Amino acid sequence: MARTTGSDGEKTEAAIREAAVNLIARFGYEAMSMRQLAAEVGVQAAALYRYFPTKEDLLFTLMREHMQGLSQAWEAAKPVNASPAQRLSAYVENHIAFHIERRHATHVSNMELRSLSPERLTQILRMRTAYEKELRAILRDGAEADVFSIDDTGLTAMALIQMMTGVIVWFRPGERLSIAEVTATYLSMTMRLVGAASATAPRVFLDAQRTL
Amino acid sequence: MARTTGSDGEKTEAAIREAAVNLIARFGYEAMSMRQLAAEVGVQAAALYRYFPTKEDLLFTLMREHMQGLSQAWEAAKPVNASPAQRLSAYVENHIAFHIERRHATHVSNMELRSLSPERLTQILRMRTAYEKELRAILRDGAEADVFSIDDTGLTAMALIQMMTGVIVWFRPGERLSIAEVTATYLSMTMRLVGAASATAPRVFLDAQRTL
C-alpha cells in the first residue's frame, strides 16, 4: 500500500503534534518511541519523517512554539499605564490561565529540556528568561514605588513562577476547584507574598473586625 | 578476567547509587544506560546486576530511600508543643535544607515517577502524600487558631511545596546567595503568604516608620 484516501499533509502534521505532546507528557520524550507515536496518529513510523526530520526536531518544534505562545499571550494581556499591582495581577492571571489550558505542553517544555542539543537548549532558555524578566521588572517597579515589600527581586520572581507553574502538577479540570477559583486564590497568595498593600490592608481590616 | 583486587560489595553498591543519582539527574532515567552507569562506577555492566536485579529496581530504591530520608529528617526536626508559626518555620527550614543538600536525589524523585510500575508509583506517592499532610495539618491548625489567614488549606500547601522545592531548579552552592540567606527569604515569603501575624505586623510597622 501507499498513499491512503483522504490523506492530507496539514492534518497529519497537526495530528502528530497533538499526539506527541500527549505522549511525551505522559511517558517522557525518551520513553516515547516513534513507532508508538505513529500508532497513536494512525500511520506508519516512516511517515513521521516527512514532517519532522528527527525526533529531536519534533521536540524542539513543540517547545519553541509553546514558548512563543506564552510570550504572545503575555504581550496581548500586558496592561499599559497600569500600577505594579495591576500588572502583577495580569501576569499571574495570564500565567495560570495559559498553563492550565496547556498543561501537557508546559509539562513537555519544563521536563524535557535535557533532551535538546546545547544550541537549542540555549534558545529555549533564552525565551524563558525573557518571559521571566517581565515579572522581575514588575516586582522591581513595585518595590521601588514602595507598594511591594520584597527582600530579593530575583528570588521572589523564581518563587512565584515555581508556585504558579506548579498548578499543572495537581490541577485537573472539573474537580473540586474551577479555574477561576484557583486563579483567585493564587492571586491573593501572590499579593500577600510580595507584601502588596492591597493584600495586607484587608487582612488587618478583617482582624480588626474579628476582634470587635 | 573476573574479580578485581580490592573489590568490595558494599563500596561498589554505594558507588553505584551515587553515580546513578548523578547520571539520572543529569540525563534522565530513560537516557541513562546501564553501560554508561557501569563505566561511571568503573565496572562492567553485568556487575550492576549483583546489586540491583533490574534498572527499575535501582530507580525505585533511590526514590524510596530519598523519601524515607525526607520523612525521617522531618520527624527529627519536628518541634513538639510549638505554635503553628513555629512549626511552619521548622517545616520550611527542614524542607529547604534537605532539598538543597540533596538536589540531585530530589530531582530524580520528582521527575522520574512515570518510569515506575503502578504499584511502586503508588508506594512513593503515598510517602509523599504523608509528608505533605504534615504541612496541611500545620496550616489548618494555624487557620483555626486565627494566626494564619488562608483561603484554601490544600491549595496553599501545594503552592508552598512547589515554591520551596523549586529552589533546586536554580540554586547552585557558592553563588550569589548562601543557604542561610535563601532559607531566610523563603521563610519570610512563606509567613507573608499564609498571612502570619508575625509577618504582617513588622511590615505595617515599617510602613508607619517610613511615612513619618
Add this chain to the structure above:
DNA sequence: GAATTAATTGAACGTTCGTTTTAATATCGT
C-alpha cells in the same frame, strides 16, 4: 486522461538497549 506531485507504506539498516550466562579470580573462614 496523461503527467506530475504529495503522501504513505513495508521492509530493512545498523546500533544500542536491558539483561543473562558462563567462567575466572580475589577474599575469607578454617
Add this chain to the structure above:
DNA sequence: ACGATATTAAAACGAACGTTCAATTAATTC
C-alpha cells in the same frame, strides 16, 4: 594451605530503537 564464597569480566541474547529507501497509490495539474 585450601575450599567456599563473593565479586567481576567477557561475551552473547533477543528486542527495540531512530532512521532510510524504494515502491506504490491518491490527489492535483495541465
